Amino acid sequence: MIPTRASKLLARVLMMMCTAIAVPISFAQGGGNVARIVVWQAKPGMDRDLEEGYKRHLEWHRNNGDLWSWYGWNIVSGERDGYFVDGTFFHTWKDLNSPVSPAADGADAAVHVSSYGDVRSAAICEAVPTLTDLRAQQLVSPLLTFVTSVCNRAERPIRVAHRGEPSKHSGRLPETCLSPPGQRCK
Numbered sequence: 001m002i003p004t005r006a007s008k009l010l011a012r013v014l015m016m017m018c019t020a021i022a023v024p025i026s027f028a029q030g031g032g033n034v035a036r037i038v039v040w041q042a043k044p045g046m047d048r049d050l051e052e053g054y055k056r057h058l059e060w061h062r063n064n065g066d067l068w069s070w071y072g073w074n075i076v077s078g079e080r081d082g083y084f085v086d087g088t089f090f091h092t093w094k095d096l097n098s099p100v101s102p103a104a105d106g107a108d109a110a111v112h113v114s115s116y117g118d119v120r121s122a123a124i125c126e127a128v129p130t131l132t133d134l135r136a137q138q139l140v141s142p143l144l145t146f147v148t149s150v151c152n153r154a155e156r157p158i159r160v161a162h163r164g165e166p167s168k169h170s171g172r173l174p175e176t177c178l179s180p181p182g183q184r185c186k
Helices: 005-022 047-063 102-112 138-142
Strands: 034-042 071-074 083-091 117-128 160-162 175-178
Touching: 034 047, 047 083, 071 138, 083 138
Parallel strands: none
Antiparallel strands: 034 083, 034 117, 071 083, 160 175
């Protein structure tokens, strides 16, 4: 299927919503508002190997001059119990065009990470500024909530309420309206 303008827009909107719900990103850090998040599932009996392999892969990043911060968490409940999530946050789209040695990175990841786990999902997300408040220092929390939201097809506009104070004029929370092509928000 060839992506249409509408499907690309909807995919971008969904990624922004996913990021806003799952891992809000703040602009206060002085960086960008783009994150790369990967969800891994360890191969049977290889949970510890995946964790140790990921640590070795992070060492490769350090040894090759990667200045990005990488974070990782184990999911400990729900249908994804046992999965591992890693991510790098606070980037610009331009940053993602200049990763450290992509071919060598991929080769090292194949040996140290992919040998022990399978990717269940990977996303590059852009945060919606008015929906986000997480700061880098909060990413080191031992417990976070990981939520994903899937919308297969929008038949009509979707309204997303923002955090914050209700409007002094309407008494309602500020909101963003996401509409399919050809439809207008009311």
